[in-house]
Amino acid sequence: MVPISKKLSIILLCSFVCILYAIVIGITNLDYLFKHKKIILLLSNPDKVYQIAFSADKEVFQLFPTLLNSIFKNLHEYEKANVHIITMPDISEKDIKILQSFSMNKFDKKIALLFYPFNYKLKYTRTLKHVSEATMCRLLLPNIIDKSIDKLLYLDTDVIVNTPLRELFGININSQCGIVARSSTKADLINEWLKKDKIYPHIIYNGTKSFNAGVLLISLNELRKNHFTDKAMEFVEKWGLNDQIILNLYCNGEYDELPMQYNFWAGRDDYRNTSAHGIVHFAGPNKPWQPNYQPYEEQVSISN
Template sequence: MKPISIVALSNDNYAVHLATMLLSLFENKLTETNYQIYIIDGNLSIDNKSKINSLLQNYNTSPIYLNVDPSIYKHFKGWGHVSREAFYRISIPDLLDKRIKKAIYLDSDLIIKGDLRELWENEHLENHFLGAVEDPVDFSGIRLPNGYKYFNSGVLLMNLKKWRKYKISNKVLNFINKNPKKIIWWDQDALNAILYNKWIPLDYKWNYQVFRMGHLNISPIIIHFNTDVKPWNGETYLKEEYYYYRDRLDW
């Protein structure tokens, strides 16, 4: 069975949280499922890379590090809990080998509670650019046409073949450069602006946003700590799920 392409990104500030997410990912996969991990390198230190490599060696796998041309993003700014590196996910189709036709992108502030094969094999992705979970935002910097939903970019099932064919990454980058004052939720606003009518909604279980979905009766496969308040800096719903894995790291 071919491996599932998983893409994440991190700088040194988020390295331990990336490792926590990866530990939960591998601890909860089925035996027959294989993951190939790609990490977009936000200038990770040698020590942090060594720790991540050692963790994944326990599961007989090694990450492939991807390097972004930083000049592409030199004018982009992060704020709040999000750094400029978050924008790097826009470049995923260009960073991965062209033979890779799809990928799952995962934020580092996630805990994975189950196997991702079902998500990977979504039969509706072929005719769309993206699979994502709705984000019931209170406001954003962009206005979508009536009837369209806004998605969260923390978990993305990406049709890389279509992204490349229609040069979606370039369109997203151009939108940010031309509309900087409209960008409130970082790359997420720009992705929605370009792909608002080109994505398929995924079940909430694939991106259970703790802040906005805590009241819903859902058994999440992916838990997303989606605000400035994280398990490691404050009190948040399902904090114990994060520390179950974080406390097991040799970090």
């Protein structure tokens, strides 16, 4: 007859083997699921949501589907975008509803549109004829956008996104002004514009470099901390300066440099350098929706 103590030892050993087997099988199954079923742990790896902003008047509002589509095509499976659109008074509720309907049907909840009516009366000098007053909206971004949002990508409406946004949003914003931008090829461009508007030498730009404001990675918290909008409005009310001049005066050349591929200037940069076509910016009077503008026809057609 087997002693009770030995029976208990056998039972405990069998139980231990069963538990160990269950643990091993469980780990194996989990490993399989993680590798092959793409399980997301929502608490540790939630969807990444990018904050993007642009502004528009009636003239360019109809072009938004192309820009939005180019953003959508470069979102990873677990990435989303909140797109903040500042609208000028000539954009109607009907226009907004049409774009909302398009977005809901096309982008499967990966892009959320948030609209902000721009009803401010600004004194504005149109330094460049092809630049709309709608661009002045970026001066108010720190006040308009929810205070919980810090890192924001501002895009002009004449861009096409051809690259995933995660690397761009991974760029650190180290400058005290809170702006990452691509430098212009002419360091003295701001003073040239000030002279054109007959404001120089009342205002002189002293920075050693200046930037194009069509693609900006912004720390809204830094702009808020620096009271950027208040300072910008002083320039607008007194001198009627445009937004790009004001942004450069604010940074005074002390901004972080944006890699070329995130603001590739169509018509000025070498379009044959396709590796640099991360964000193609159709800066200048020639635009991609014009029938006679052909060099980037492929990028535009891909985004439609």
